[in-house]
Each structure stands twice: as structure tokens, then as C-alpha cells.
Amino acid sequence: MSIGANSPTLLQVSKRKDVLSAKACCQDSSGNGAGTEAPVIALVGAPNSGKSTLFNALTGARVTMGNWPGTTVSVSRGVWRTTVEGRTCDCDDCHCAEPSEDRPLEMTLIDLPGAYSLDPVSPDEALTRELLVDGPADERPDVTVVVADAAHLSRSLYIVAQLRERAVKVVVALSMLDVARHHGIDVDTFALAAELGCPVVALDPRRRQGIDNLTRVVHEVLGAPDATPRTLAHLPSPELAPLDADLVREDERFGFIENAVAAGTRDSGQARASWSDKVDRWVTAPVIGPLIFMAVMWCVFQVTTVVAAPMQDFLDGLFTGPVSDGVTSLLERAGLADGWVHGLLVDGLVSGVGMLLTFAPLMALMFLLLALLEDSGYMARAAVVTDRMMRALGLPGRAFLPLVVGFGCNVPAISATRILPQERQRILTALLVPFTSCTARLTVYVMLGSVFFGKWAGTVVFAMYVTSILMVVVCGLALRKTLWRTMGAEPLVLDLPPYQLPTARLTAAVTWVRLKGFLQTASGIIVATVCAVWLLQSLPTNTHEKFGEVPVEDSAYGVAAKAVTPVFAPAGFDQWQTTSALVVGFVAKEAVISSWAQTYAVDEPEEGEDAGKLGQRITADFEKSSGGHTLPAVLAFMVFLLGYTPCVATLAAQKREIGLRWTIFGVAMQLAVAWLSAVAVFQVGRLFW
Structure with a gap:
């Protein structure tokens, strides 16, 4: 409890x-x-x-x-x-x-x-x-x-x-x-x-x-x-x-x-020069240290995307094939092959939650690699490496610890701001945490990276995390120069643990606890979101149409998405199927994928499209909305996904820690930064692609 x-x-x-x-x-x-x-x-x-x-x-x-x-x-x-x-x-x-x-x-x-x-x-x-x-x-x-x-x-x-x-x-x-x-x-x-x-x-x-x-x-x-x-x-x-x-x-x-x-x-008179100290001369150096940190994280994302891809393909085929066919067969025997029950179970839960669960191997591998880095003692060195950057923002070096936690999940990261001694430092850090790219966003990055960038998917995902760090730095400097010009930071005092060989038992326990949290999210809030999206997609906006038999474009879901879509035209992704996923993403970023799967599962494919390939449907929409500048539009979408409000749980955590007024300010700032960044990426990118 x-x-x-x-x-x-x-x-x-x-x-x-x-x-x-x-x-x-x-x-x-x-x-x-x-x-x-x-x-x-x-x-x-x-x-x-x-x-x-x-x-x-x-x-x-x-x-x-x-x-x-x-x-x-x-x-x-x-x-x-x-x-x-x-x-x-x-x-x-x-x-x-x-x-x-x-x-x-x-x-x-x-x-x-x-x-x-x-x-x-x-x-x-x-x-x-x-x-x-x-x-x-x-x-x-x-x-x-x-x-x-x-x-x-x-x-x-x-x-x-x-x-x-x-x-x-x-x-x-x-x-x-x-x-x-x-x-x-x-x-x-x-x-x-x-x-x-x-x-x-x-x-x-x-x-x-x-x-x-x-x-x-x-x-x-x-x-x-x-x-x-x-x-x-x-x-x-x-x-x-x-x-x-x-x-x-x-x-x-x-x-x-x-x-x-x-x-x-x-x-004992047998003191020996520590090899940890020798390694730290390089790992914590002002110039080499950050480069080593970036290289380590690039390796993590590259290994994650490459190794997890075959397992994702297997699970994708499992849910879209045998699982969907099995549920459909059971419904046919029960006389429910048509109607809202089939739509909820097959087009809703199996398509939405099933697509999300295909990322379980990727999450497990990511959590495993991060647990190895933590257990080895390397992550403590990352705080030392980023101390200079934190101090430039007016934050103490240990403010890096909540930000690192944010790359796993923004909710505990905001709670972790309590380790900071000054209230203004806690507020500033809590406002910056949502710009750290949590693992929920990672699932969308990997999917789009695999569909549009192929073998470069790992590098693209790594670039999104670099962009996340840049957003934290730029927004932090802007807030420091405007709202908190007089805020200073004390020096970093941190005991560096020695480098140690990670233990299998501890690493497995940490990995399982984090993976279990991801799966609990999938079985909890994602199921509720999938059901809500299915309900909106089943509600007709015209009186002559029946519940559950309305084309998704004419449903309450489609009509609401179309109302929001024009805002994203300058960013190159003003297709209602794309922007509707961002709206659902306010609840949880994992829901972006499940909402796409639902939308394309119930929507009839256009001529020449393969109804069974989610990636092909998404590619066609990005190509249509961007006027042929597909890759800049995809990157703009990913940047917007990175910058805007992570999820409702993060908002609740912010309200608890820094109050309603600062939470509202944070949401407005995140939306503005996300939209401006996405537009800039697309408008500049279209000049080259």
C-alpha cells in the first residue's frame, strides 16, 4: 500500500x-x-x-x-x-x-x-x-x-x-x-x-x-x-x-x-592506488567527461533499439495475428462477431494495449542497461560531470539527480526535488523535469525511428535525448535570467561510490521493479484510455448514424481532433489521425501508440494501403500532411512530443510539490516551447529534405 x-x-x-x-x-x-x-x-x-x-x-x-x-x-x-x-x-x-x-x-x-x-x-x-x-x-x-x-x-x-x-x-x-x-x-x-x-x-x-x-x-x-x-x-x-x-x-x-x-x-600499511580514482580522472574531466557520458548513452540507445527489434516484431505479429484472430473466433462462436463488443475487444483492447505491450522487451532492456550503469557506480559520476551546467542554471549539482530520475519517469523525479535546500531551486527544477524524456516517450521514439529511419533509429532516439538536455538548459537559462536572477547555487558535495562489478541478483531485481511499473501502467491507465478512445470513436455526430457503426472520421473523436489539427499545420503534421494521438498523449505518452493502433484498426484503409501495417498508414499520413517533406515532419512531431506536458500524473506531482499556480505556468511554458520547437524543426528541415 x-x-x-x-x-x-x-x-x-x-x-x-x-x-x-x-x-x-x-x-x-x-x-x-x-x-x-x-x-x-x-x-x-x-x-x-x-x-x-x-x-x-x-x-x-x-x-x-x-x-x-x-x-x-x-x-x-x-x-x-x-x-x-x-x-x-x-x-x-x-x-x-x-x-x-x-x-x-x-x-x-x-x-x-x-x-x-x-x-x-x-x-x-x-x-x-x-x-x-x-x-x-x-x-x-x-x-x-x-x-x-x-x-x-x-x-x-x-x-x-x-x-x-x-x-x-x-x-x-x-x-x-x-x-x-x-x-x-x-x-x-x-x-x-x-x-x-x-x-x-x-x-x-x-x-x-x-x-x-x-x-x-x-x-x-x-x-x-x-x-x-x-x-x-x-x-x-x-x-x-x-x-x-x-x-x-x-x-x-x-x-x-x-x-x-x-x-x-x-x-594496515597496504594502501593501493585505486583504479577508480584513475578512471575518474578521465570520466569526470571537464571536457572528456561529458563526451564519455554522451558516448555511453548513445551505446545504450543503440543496443536497445537493435536488440529489441526482433522481439518487438514477434510480439507485434502475435497480437495482430493469433491473438486478434483468437478473440474474433471466440466472439463469432458467441454470436458477437459484429457490433460494439467486437469493436471494444478487437479494435480497442487488443489493438491498443497489444501494440503497447510489444514494447515490453525494449523497456526491459533499457531498464537493465540503466540498472547496470547505476550498480557499477557510473551514474554518480554523471552528477559530477553535469555540476558545471547545473551551476550555470543557478542549481546545485545534486539537482542533476532528480533530472536523471526524470529520464525514467517524471513523477518520482519531481518528488525527488525535495533533496534541494532552497524553495526556488525546487520550483525551478520541478519546472524543468518535464523536459526530460521519460521512458513513456521512448516507446514512441522507437516506433517512429524504426518506421522512418531504419538502421539509424538508435541515433535518432539518442538525438531526442540530446534535444531533451538542450531544452532543459535553454529553458533553465531563460528562467534564471528572468524570474530568478539572484539565485545562486552551493558547490556539489558528493561521495562517489567505487566502481564495482554489477551483481546479477540486484540488477535483475531493480529491472523487474521498473518493468513491473511499466506493465502496471499498461494494464491500468492505458486500458482506461483505450476504452475512452473507443467510446469517442463509437459516438456518432450525425443523427442518422448508429453507435459503434460510425466512420471514425465522423465520430466525436474524429471531429474533436479535426478542430485541433490546424494548429499543427506550420509543423507539418496537420492530419487529424496524428494530432488526435497527441491529445490522448496528455493522459500518458504510452497512449499515443495505442490511440494510433485503435484509429487505424477501425478506420478503413484508403486504396493502395495495407490495412495490416500500422507503420504504412502513419507514413502515408505524414507524407500527405507535410507535402512530401516526411522526415522533417516526423522529427517535428517527435520534438513536440518531447516538449509538451508528459502526463496527468506529472501534473498532479507538480501541483503537490510547487502549487497550482506554478503548475499552470509550467503547462503553458511546455506547450509554447514544444510548438515553437516543432515549427522550427519542420520549417528548417524542409529546406534540406
């Missing part, structure tokens, strides 16, 4: 009754009886410390995303399924005097936003502090697991020092131990735990090493008495001013961290 804005409290939402089969009198080793509420475990830590990787390793695909109650900050929530040691019981009415076998226990795992400390500088960090220390005691997590980077231990322990000053049950999970050893750092977890006053567990979540130890320690901490706050060695005097008192606390915390690091680590 998603946690909505009016959801109950943390414990009411997250805790559930234990499903262990023993009687209520029996106690497990953690002190939780059968019938008690499941414990809540919070994961905290600095960005790039391995926190999200550990979360994925513990929960698998059992993850939901949602806004925390009373906030607009999204968090991940999952189920951590573990086992607890056998139980014993002295009661007379059950037979459990002997230890029983290990039994399952489900814990709720909350992945809180990344934070270096409990001193918030952005809304998501403020949520982390509120849930851990400021909220009511009965609404706080039962155990807080702090993921600490062993290679940068001092930096990771500051939040531990702050938590240890409060009655919080803390477990430190040490990650990046292999990187620490490479730097000549050996960590003694027992000595470190003794100095910190809390358990310390060494693990490698990418390879699932140390997970069992973490599970055991968390169970032990759950059953332990309430934590005793650490007493400061030098308490601030009541006479001190608040600022001076804070300085005393800071000195005490840094001294505590220094002692812990000194006791828990030693220099």
Missing part, C-alpha cells in the same frame, strides 16, 4: 500482527510474543553509503513507495522476512517446554531519505529527524540501522553520535569494507562497537554477505531493554548562549567520533 497524506501514524501504518502460529503466551527470543505487532526497522545513512542496496537486499521486490503522513516526502517501505530462534515456554496449557524450530518473523523496513546528520537542510532530511527523534516516542522505529561507509568512517558516524545522545536503539551496519581495505584501512568491529556503545555488523549487501549477522543482531536489540542515552563528557553550561552550547556539543561529538575511529580502525 502507498502511504498517503492522510494516513495513520507510523505504528498504525507499518506494524502488523505477528503471524506466528504459537499461542499468545509463547515468547520468541526477541521478546515479541505471538500476536504482538511486527517491529519497525528504519534504515538511515549518507547518500551512496549502500543504504538503498541493503534495503533492496533485505526486502527484494516487496516494496511500496508513498508519501509519509502529513508530508510530501516519499519513502520506501518493504517487508523484511526473517527467522527467529526457537522458543521455550513454561505454561501448562501448551506443549512447548522444548525449544521449537526456527519460526518466520516479518519486520517492516523503512528506507528513510539519505542524511549525513540530524540537522536538516531539506524537507526529506527534516522528515528523517522527525521520525527518529522529534516525533512521539510510540511512533518512532523500534530499531534504527545506520549504514556507515567503512572507507569514510568519520563522516558516517556523525549521525550515530547524535542518535546515541538519545534513547534510540541503534545498530551500525558497516558497508564498503572492501574499499576500506583497498585504502589500507582495517576495521575492528568489536572495538568499534565497544567505543560507540552499540552493535556493529560488517556486511556486503551487494553480495548478501553478513545479512544473517545483521538479522541476529537486530533481533537481539529488539529484545534488549530500552537504550540508555550517551552522556556528554563536557555538558554545556546553562549560562552559555545557545550558539556557544551548540559549539560545545559539536566539539564533544567530534571527539567521540575521533576516539571511536582510533579504537576501531588501524592502518
Whole structure:
């Protein structure tokens, strides 16, 4: 379930009754009886410390995303399924005097936003502090697991020092131990735990090493008495001013961290030059770095379009052939071969949704390649590469992170703007995110690229993503020079994770979660859109025509599309079949393809056209509307598709984050930029093609 804005409290939402089969009198080793509420475990830590990787390793695909109650900050929530040691019981009415076998226990795992400390500088960090220390005691997590980077231990322990000053049950999970050893750092977890006053567990979540130890320690901490706050060695005097008192606390915390690091680590004398650092000299260089980034992304799109093409052709033939024929055969047996039922099922759902599902292999391959880049550590370098460009827009380097997310989906990207400290930075970034080309648009790019550009399809798709970046930069500079001339940006501070060989398990899990989201969209909003389009195509505008038997050109759908079409004449695609797809695209960009499939499925082909080839029908319309300048018109259409409003879900996310007034401003800006860009592309392109 998603946690909505009016959801109950943390414990009411997250805790559930234990499903262990023993009687209520029996106690497990953690002190939780059968019938008690499941414990809540919070994961905290600095960005790039391995926190999200550990979360994925513990929960698998059992993850939901949602806004925390009373906030607009999204968090991940999952189920951590573990086992607890056998139980014993002295009661007379059950037979459990002997230890029983290990039994399952489900814990709720909350992945809180990344934070270096409990001193918030952005809304998501403020949520982390509120849930851990400021909220009511009965609404706080039962155990807080702090993921600490062993290679940068001092930096990771500051939040531990702050938590240890409060009655919080803390477990430190040490990650990046292999990187620490490479730097000549050996960590003694027992000595470190003794100095910190809390358990310390060494693990490698990418390879699932140390997970069992973490599970055991968390169970032990759950059953332990309430934590005793650490007493400061030098308490601030009541006479001190608040600022001076804070300085005393800071000195005490840094001294505590220094002692812990000194006791828990030693220099092995075997430090080696990191090959990650050597590679980064090129990958993050001011000139070579951006060129490498562009080359990597070109390879991604080229591989995606080339490898996925045969699988798309197979699925296309499956839906237009056996599936359509099978549904038609079943309807004939039921006596429904003609009429609105046949139109809805065959011309609507099978043609529309089926055409969209042919892009599932392409989406899977794209998500797989991006997951490999993320798991390898390369995507963090992209933030460094684009830092200079972000600062020119008046945005901090980490504004690149929401924009990168936008190339997957604009909705979570807009939510991710909460990591930015200033309100004006969040507004500007949320206005620019819709210009990042999401994967929903990718399906249309690939289809048009394959139909019109053949072997150059991958390069054309890559060019659309370059155009997307140019739109972000140009619009960002325009807004910076007009609305926010005085806005500055702080330097980028980012821990770069080491380059690592991607793991098959983690990469597959991330790919499946993203592909599942795409398929859920296809089965949800796309089905509703297909049904709405079919209904409009079945409604006659003349009284002498019957419902479901009207030519699509004379239907309510066709008439409405014709009213909008003249606006696109300067861009070279003023055919109602083409512009109607853009109108449907306001709901979701995937619906552009499904609406085309529906329109051409129910519309009678003109003489000389092949009714079974969607690409041929689209080609004929572009050639007719452009006066023979087909390729410039197609490119103009793709540019307009890139620039105008992504989907209604993006509008809802913008309204939630930046308000209705800025959302309306954003829609107007997107339409203006999209139309002007499309007209420019066609008018210039027709001079050469």
C-alpha cells in the first residue's frame, strides 16, 4: 500500500500482527510474543553509503513507495522476512517446554531519505529527524540501522553520535569494507562497537554477505531493554548562549567520533592506488567527461533499439495475428462477431494495449542497461560531470539527480526535488523535469525511428535525448535570467561510490521493479484510455448514424481532433489521425501508440494501403500532411512530443510539490516551447529534405 497524506501514524501504518502460529503466551527470543505487532526497522545513512542496496537486499521486490503522513516526502517501505530462534515456554496449557524450530518473523523496513546528520537542510532530511527523534516516542522505529561507509568512517558516524545522545536503539551496519581495505584501512568491529556503545555488523549487501549477522543482531536489540542515552563528557553550561552550547556539543561529538575511529580502525600499511580514482580522472574531466557520458548513452540507445527489434516484431505479429484472430473466433462462436463488443475487444483492447505491450522487451532492456550503469557506480559520476551546467542554471549539482530520475519517469523525479535546500531551486527544477524524456516517450521514439529511419533509429532516439538536455538548459537559462536572477547555487558535495562489478541478483531485481511499473501502467491507465478512445470513436455526430457503426472520421473523436489539427499545420503534421494521438498523449505518452493502433484498426484503409501495417498508414499520413517533406515532419512531431506536458500524473506531482499556480505556468511554458520547437524543426528541415 502507498502511504498517503492522510494516513495513520507510523505504528498504525507499518506494524502488523505477528503471524506466528504459537499461542499468545509463547515468547520468541526477541521478546515479541505471538500476536504482538511486527517491529519497525528504519534504515538511515549518507547518500551512496549502500543504504538503498541493503534495503533492496533485505526486502527484494516487496516494496511500496508513498508519501509519509502529513508530508510530501516519499519513502520506501518493504517487508523484511526473517527467522527467529526457537522458543521455550513454561505454561501448562501448551506443549512447548522444548525449544521449537526456527519460526518466520516479518519486520517492516523503512528506507528513510539519505542524511549525513540530524540537522536538516531539506524537507526529506527534516522528515528523517522527525521520525527518529522529534516525533512521539510510540511512533518512532523500534530499531534504527545506520549504514556507515567503512572507507569514510568519520563522516558516517556523525549521525550515530547524535542518535546515541538519545534513547534510540541503534545498530551500525558497516558497508564498503572492501574499499576500506583497498585504502589500507582495517576495521575492528568489536572495538568499534565497544567505543560507540552499540552493535556493529560488517556486511556486503551487494553480495548478501553478513545479512544473517545483521538479522541476529537486530533481533537481539529488539529484545534488549530500552537504550540508555550517551552522556556528554563536557555538558554545556546553562549560562552559555545557545550558539556557544551548540559549539560545545559539536566539539564533544567530534571527539567521540575521533576516539571511536582510533579504537576501531588501524592502518594496515597496504594502501593501493585505486583504479577508480584513475578512471575518474578521465570520466569526470571537464571536457572528456561529458563526451564519455554522451558516448555511453548513445551505446545504450543503440543496443536497445537493435536488440529489441526482433522481439518487438514477434510480439507485434502475435497480437495482430493469433491473438486478434483468437478473440474474433471466440466472439463469432458467441454470436458477437459484429457490433460494439467486437469493436471494444478487437479494435480497442487488443489493438491498443497489444501494440503497447510489444514494447515490453525494449523497456526491459533499457531498464537493465540503466540498472547496470547505476550498480557499477557510473551514474554518480554523471552528477559530477553535469555540476558545471547545473551551476550555470543557478542549481546545485545534486539537482542533476532528480533530472536523471526524470529520464525514467517524471513523477518520482519531481518528488525527488525535495533533496534541494532552497524553495526556488525546487520550483525551478520541478519546472524543468518535464523536459526530460521519460521512458513513456521512448516507446514512441522507437516506433517512429524504426518506421522512418531504419538502421539509424538508435541515433535518432539518442538525438531526442540530446534535444531533451538542450531544452532543459535553454529553458533553465531563460528562467534564471528572468524570474530568478539572484539565485545562486552551493558547490556539489558528493561521495562517489567505487566502481564495482554489477551483481546479477540486484540488477535483475531493480529491472523487474521498473518493468513491473511499466506493465502496471499498461494494464491500468492505458486500458482506461483505450476504452475512452473507443467510446469517442463509437459516438456518432450525425443523427442518422448508429453507435459503434460510425466512420471514425465522423465520430466525436474524429471531429474533436479535426478542430485541433490546424494548429499543427506550420509543423507539418496537420492530419487529424496524428494530432488526435497527441491529445490522448496528455493522459500518458504510452497512449499515443495505442490511440494510433485503435484509429487505424477501425478506420478503413484508403486504396493502395495495407490495412495490416500500422507503420504504412502513419507514413502515408505524414507524407500527405507535410507535402512530401516526411522526415522533417516526423522529427517535428517527435520534438513536440518531447516538449509538451508528459502526463496527468506529472501534473498532479507538480501541483503537490510547487502549487497550482506554478503548475499552470509550467503547462503553458511546455506547450509554447514544444510548438515553437516543432515549427522550427519542420520549417528548417524542409529546406534540406
